Amino acid sequence: MKIEKLIKTREPYQEMLFDSFLIEDIKSYEELIDVYKTYKQNNPDKTIILTLDDLGQAEYTSGHACDWNSLLDTEGYDLSGLDKACYDEDNEHLGHLSTPSEYFIIRENFLKQTKGIDFKKVCERNINNSEDDVLDLENMNESPLAFLDKQVILKILPVEKPYEGLTGFPNGYFSADLSPFENYALSKHLFDKYNLELFGIGASFLGFIKNEHLKDNELKALIADLAKLYNTTESEFEKLANIIKNKNHLFLRYTE
Template sequence: MDMQFCGNATPGNPSEGLCDEYRLSTMTHIDELFAACAQILARHPGCRPLVSLDDLPQARYTSGHARQSIDLDQVTELDLAGLPPECFEDGEYVGFMTTKAEFPICVRNFAALTAGASFSDACSHGLTLDAEGLAEWVGYQQEPLALLDQPLSALVVPVAQACEALAAFPNGYFSCDLGPVHNFAVARHLAQRHGYQLIGVGAAYLGFLRATAADPETARAVAADFCALYNVTDEQREGLADTVAQAVLGRTYLWLRYVE
């Protein structure tokens, strides 16, 4: 695998230059991705990696719209007083965030938006997963490299909790999909309940990693939350929960589709 540090000024940086970025390419095994995330953690104390997953161009496009829809770039006069000259043009604020100095504003705004977020709210949004979507998900659990659109972008996000890294690359724009606040709630819930830390976001999927492979108890608990998130009916629940548990069992990673 090739892992190249690009800084924060590269064209197409998903965070629009708010965070540093690595480019990851030529991966032949999913463990290489996880090793890259571990390297980023080691090289950048106080930061969390956030990796692009599926369809980076589409994810970048919808993220831009998602940022606007939740007013993530909103600033106050006090904010402006503390920003460096490069944030201004002819004395006027540029109006959109593209520097590291502005990222703390995004984090603050995102924290305010997500303060009351809950997993139950995400479940109540009404997301469903049909037979085709389930088959796709099982396929990605079995062959995870198939999900990844290489080369990947790996953002270096200066936040304490992995779920907070979504402030750098929020996604979920269309009304039928889970939005940025829902995705944060799901990520926080999986971390608190099952030990899965957010490591990536794409145009349709979120990616998670835990320190150890899921045992049967963890796999069953994840399957129960999976059924709740996708509003699985009582008639479908038993068989689907078994399918999900088997796809999670013995693996450290978990993908979740956040679009309808």
């Protein structure tokens, strides 16, 4: 495995607001999770988020999600105490976010738009659930490495709660997808109810991790929640339940 700190600007440009690392030559999912846990242990006051599937598409839609939802908008914020690099030679703000001192702007813009969105409202989106979609969930939860991009970016974000990590890589751009704020509500629900920590997001999937296996009553309740989320019956997820009951992870699709 190769890990390299990102110095040059990549899209989406919010990566300039926090430390990011490019991970390549991943040999196993377990190896990647060990890296995640190491960075998490070394940054106890921060949140670690990994990119998952289809990095290029995920970056593209994240950039559009930021623009569409005005997440990088500086209007109404006090910019006087920012890093000197944020200003031009005339002491005017550059007009875009470019340093860690400005991260609070995207975070606040994001969190303002999560108000009034809860798990019930997320379920009302009626995300489509075909046989192929169920099969994808089963396969990814059984063999995550096959779905991960060959390049993964690890982001270290100055937030406390795992679901707040979405403020550093907002995703959910197309109208048929869950929005960034619905992904936030879903991730918060799973953390509050099952202690499932959001650790990654890609172009189509959210990834959650738990330090111990789900108890039987938790698994039953989770499957009921998934049936509500995907507007289907619990019986559709019998095989998925058998897969995840012995896993410490859960992958969910947030796209049509």
